[in-house]
Amino acid sequence: MILFMDNAPGVPVTRNGELRLVPVHEANSDRERQWWRSSVIYQIYPRSFRDLRGDGIGDLPGITTEIPTLAELDIDAIWLSPFYVSPQKDAGYDVADYCDVDPLFGTLHDFDNLVTTAKNHGIRVIVDLVPNHCSDQHALFQAALAAPENSPARDMFIFRNGTGEHGENPPNNWQSHFGGPAWTRVRNPDGTSGQWYLHLFDSSQPDFNWDNPAVHDEFERILRFWLDRGVGGFRVDVAHALIKKSGLPDWGGRADGASSEGFPGEAAPMFGQAGIHDIYRSWRKILDEYDDDRVLCAEANVDPLDRLTDWVRSDEMHQTFNFAYLHHPWDPNELRRIITTSLEAFDKVGAPTTWVLSNHDVVRHVSRLGLKGNELRLGDGIGPDDAQPDHAVGLARARAATLLMLALPGGVYLYQGEELGLPDHTLIQEEFRQDPTFHRSEGLRIGRDGSRVPLPWQADAPSYGFSSTGKSWLPQPDVWGANARDVQQRNPDSTLNLYRDALALRRELGLGHGSLAWWPERDAEGLIAFVNGNVLAAMNMGTEPVELPEFEIIRESSPCAMEHTRLRPNRAVWMRVPSQAPGG
Template structure:
């Protein structure tokens, strides 16, 4: 049923006693007891957070120094992107030693100090684990290169003979996420052409062979190493890719396994294989050997949502990223459907839904929502030759989307700098780009560097307070000063203050472990509105102001979001339901 705007305005402004709320998700006592069911976890990209040593690369001591500032956000945990020893061909996701700290970030002592400081402020530390692949400089891969075919050392990875008369063609047609083929041929010690090895990402990132029990043993050792150092859990990179289909058949669909016509994602032979779940069941048992409710979170790009919930059954992962929510368009009907589908799907397996709007792999949501009438290339950033976002519109929408997200029951992931309203740096000169996507596609895809630019801390300091020397591994835009933390601390209307107030209220009102019912049964066109723990959360995604009840306003996404009893477009409000 589609309501006219006049009828819709009357519908949404009915007194609460007359409304028929539509329940979608119910809270439970069990959810109240487990911190990760309602958690707020803040992602830190270490090389871009804070540089205390002055070399232009963020470090672990820089994170430790800012733990008090992070504690002001009322977060439960921080998640660190990789800081392990690495050649840094893919910003640390090419790991050369899983049980060490790369010298560019500090030492194991620095890591221990970070964990201790975070714990003193009530914050857990979650680390990124990269089990699908490692660096080609990892000792295990170097041993595989030196070993003969069919040897135990080579069996740690996926080596195959090539096709064609002399093995000159790859074993199959799989493509790398970063562009180009997913296979690279090695040269034998005697100089002759050898076998091919699989790398779903860069050629410097060979995939492990998870059909080999020795790989399982190695990662169980790695898990215990970090659990013994006090980590609160693991975010598991590309968690759906570890097991490949037997025989490695050709695949005509997308490299990332997303569904397209004729090639549904569930048929992708390199993703979502059944044997993966036994791996995570064994990891869950390891975590349960430790106190403190340690967690596993899956980065699993699985389509549709009903399949994603396989990763969070009661004996597997605790959380899984909800990419359907992250990629929702600016459309009320689509967003309502995604929220309802997500809650119902995860409720079936007794797991919390996690909500996220930005991370290090996607365009920040300020820029994404500012692309009026333009679509992003899939899995890519925005470059100087692309249509540029409307920053004013994007920031208004991003603040509204964030406030709605923080009103949802379940867990929330924040990405460093979003509390400052940072956009992507869309004008990075190509000479500075470091993302392998840019280089493997000869610049056709600009990659993800725009979302990874070092943070602005102080408006009038070198590199905006990121580094005392003014060095910065990626160039910062001139507008960074207006977004700096010190400027926003002094402005009660800033994005930073909006986040702080929302996160404090979310905790005080118990929204993370609350319930959700739609308000009312038929939303006004362009409006997403629901009730959670006695709070009406309403976001206007339309083009006209909409009437709301005369309830007490608890918070709003922007100053003046409400004009008397009307919610302006691209705004969100929280109201207390009497």
């Protein structure tokens, strides 16, 4: 069979035994092969990774110890969720000092040692930056509370007078992501009620006022502090929220700014304002002063997809998360649409597309794909009283989805523990929950604790090898032993070895810098398949086996995924295309 790439859009066809594919994305040229265009970045949630000090909370020395283990996954970088000084009311996303390490995690010396060790293994260290808000314990906010109205200290944050006869009502109707009003009223030094301050998240996380040039200066100082220590770049938390619309008008849509009936996300006054892009242009110039191709990645949760590319124009950020892909349903037509529109949109601005299936804010994809429905919102979880996922189905689908994702051109983000096939801990009892989402919503939203449970390293050790004393800041499920790394290392069919093999093959075959053309599925219901270079990647999202060509199998998502020439449901495969020629 000869494969042809049809340059014209339309439905792929076969003609005289010659198969025509429709190209969507071309391979990067040699001059466009910067590391971040095809990068594999592994997210570490420090408090749950590895605890060497025995207090039940993961630490920086624990991460450093396991750098050789991570290097076995053939990753390009690690991204550390916040490790800064913090009261930890939102797991470190409430920062009290951006230029120091919280004693929970270690010291600046420990951080420097981590960067050096990672560099020696060819791994960059990317740090989480939280520029939208800080902790109410931050020195700048404490100074603002002590200062009079309209003072320079208060102007670092968004303080406003309340509405109503005595200012007893919030300045507008905005709601917090974690539930309840997005405004809290302060007490004046004389005990009287004062102004209100804005917090799009917890009340302990006041939003900075990015209309104030002094805020810009402060964060440029912070950027240089960490760049000078050798970090490979920054993942920017809620990168779409820094600038608010002038006048702070009321908003009747969702608190997270996602589109809803009558309220398109692009109209949300607290997100996606044009002035944000000037901030990131100035940051890009700073990073470009440093060597080794430092990067900026945006957590910009905006829609529609075409708007997302504004964050990765050539003079702004290098990457942004693809939330449409993260939340894709188990439906081949919708997944094909998301991949196509993503590649087309990002290609228009010359940026790589990124792909991700799990992170610390969502239910792990093993559990998410084991649910009958797909109704979870960002920040929601699965609790003991909810319908429980089918673990066998979820794991098979997760392995398949991962293999397909790793064949896509662009960058990939992995979340710690997904290489072990970890599910969410869905049975955590109320008394152990720590996510502010759960507490601010009075339990109506389960929150994100289930995806943040400490990792299992050794099946027979206390706390499964996470801590030297057996302590664990969140309870681990009883089934963790079967997922432990030492068990999976010995099993050639384990999820860990699937990740190792697929990641090594991804680099060897150049898939991250590659191309994409859709395979003509014809009547194969449930199949999603594409060609990248000389690799056919296929996944069966249906309920019946589907026929594939008799090509050489490179890697299967599960043992016996292929029955002769048929791909089983909830499975994926990479196959080597025997020949390919350009045609017209």
